Amino acid sequence: MSPPETRGPLQVARRAQLLEALRHDGVLRVTDLSGRLGAAAVTIRRDIAQLAAEGLVRRVHGGVALPEFDDDAATEDVSAVMLSSGTRTVGMLVPSLDYYWPDVARGAEEAARELRARIVLRGSSYKSEDDRPQLIRLVEQLSVDGLIVAPRMDAPTAERTVDWLASTGMPVVLIERTATVGPHHAVVESVVTDHALGAAMAVRHLVSLGHQKVGVLLGEHSPTSPHVHRGWLEAITDCGQDAAATVDAQVPPRPAAWEAALDVVLDRCLATRTTALVVHADAEAIALVQRCEERRLSVPGDLSVVAYDDEIAGLCSPPLTAVRPPRRSIGRAAVRLVTDRLADPDLPAHRVIISPSLTVRESSAPPRSAR
Structure with missing residues (x-):
């Protein structure tokens, strides 16, 4: 206690x-x-x-x-x-303003407008060790009524940041993150995508086409990658495939280092006869397709590819089959949780999980052996 x-x-x-x-x-x-x-x-x-x-x-x-x-x-x-004093103001802190999160912010803004509230957006950084300076500015200088936050959960300061958020006494909703506080591990309200379900959807789509070895390729240090990996592993196991007999790989965060890493992945695909990959995220998936072209490997002829994120996957050639997280819905749901909490502080804590969707395009097809 x-x-x-x-x-x-x-x-x-x-x-x-x-x-x-x-x-x-x-x-x-x-x-x-x-x-x-x-x-x-x-x-x-x-x-x-x-x-x-x-x-x-x-x-x-x-x-x-x-x-x-x-x-x-x-x-x-x-x-x-x-x-008489104006609309409610909700502070929103996200790790990036140029990928994934803009759509989340747009969904939040749409919901805020409907609920006569206002969003004040701030960007942090995946490199930031401490989100609290930005959060303190939102709370103390801008006097926001509630917070929507995607904090760095892998930073050394993460636990102190979450404790500080809980101590503000205002509604706080985490997005694409979960956390507990206090000796009894009380949950902090959150809205998250079921990324594991999304990865499983991709696997089952590929298995339904006849692929008997479905691998996974993930970006290092992404907070989404562990969930995608878990969903991939559970799904291929349920489908009777052996994770050790296929590709389970990561690529470094810097594009300059991708070529050598992607060659290792493609060599492993050929050696294990892996005919399909689930790839997180879009940039890595597109780089993989380009490397296949350079090595005269056909997508989807030699390798089917399903991207995870669907930010720009449809612009690739061929357009990539992709899993799309419900980014706008995440923002909308978070704003509704904050405003509901402002209206009734005694509501029980909510943890909202929203399902992603799969869009089938031209990068996935039956393997050659099944045609």
Whole structure:
């Protein structure tokens, strides 16, 4: 169990001022209290969370009220305050603004517009060791009402970042990530793609065409790759194929090093008579097809290829069969979780899993032996 919180004189005085403000006005928003008390919004939210745990205040539909305050009146008053002070603002931090994530952000913006909210987007980096500086700016400088975050879960600071997010007292939804906090491993709300299912769909498509050895090629250090690998392994095992008898490979993150790595993969395909590959992601799949052309190997004649991501797979020649994660739906669902949580802080935690889709194009066909 965590030790009890130590309260300093300033904290005690601030919470007393918060309670006095509520006694005067009945119901208030966090941003109003932040301005009145001269404290950051994240600090006010922590105070509210502690006071609510002690039964001294009650969080209601986007604000905070005294425990005896009437529910209907609280809802009406907070709604009026929200209309007069503008729309709700949701901060969104994603690892990249140039691949995969723009569609997630567009879905979030669409849902926010429908729900009369506003998205403030920030980009981090897969190279960043700590997402907290950007998150702190969103919370303390821009006073967002909730957060949608795709943090670096493989960074040394990941656990501290998730703990910090949980401590803000505001709605937080992770996208394409999952996490737990505290001694009881309480879940952080999340929206994720079922990437393992997507990989399994690709495998079963290839097996249905008659491929008896379906391999996998993954980009190193991608947070999606482990899920794709798990789905591939489970699916080929269920289909009676031997993972050790086919290709199970990775390519480095730098395109400059791909040629040698792809040659190793193609040599392994020829040696094991592997006739199909599931490849994550699109750039790696397209590079593989190009290397096949240079080596006079036909796609799909000698090797069928299914890409995972479908960002640009359809632009390849031949157009690639691909699994497409539901990027816009991920963003839309995350915004809805945040706004639902703002409306009712006592909702149970939600973990939303959304299925990807498979689009069959020209890069997958029956193997030559099955024709």
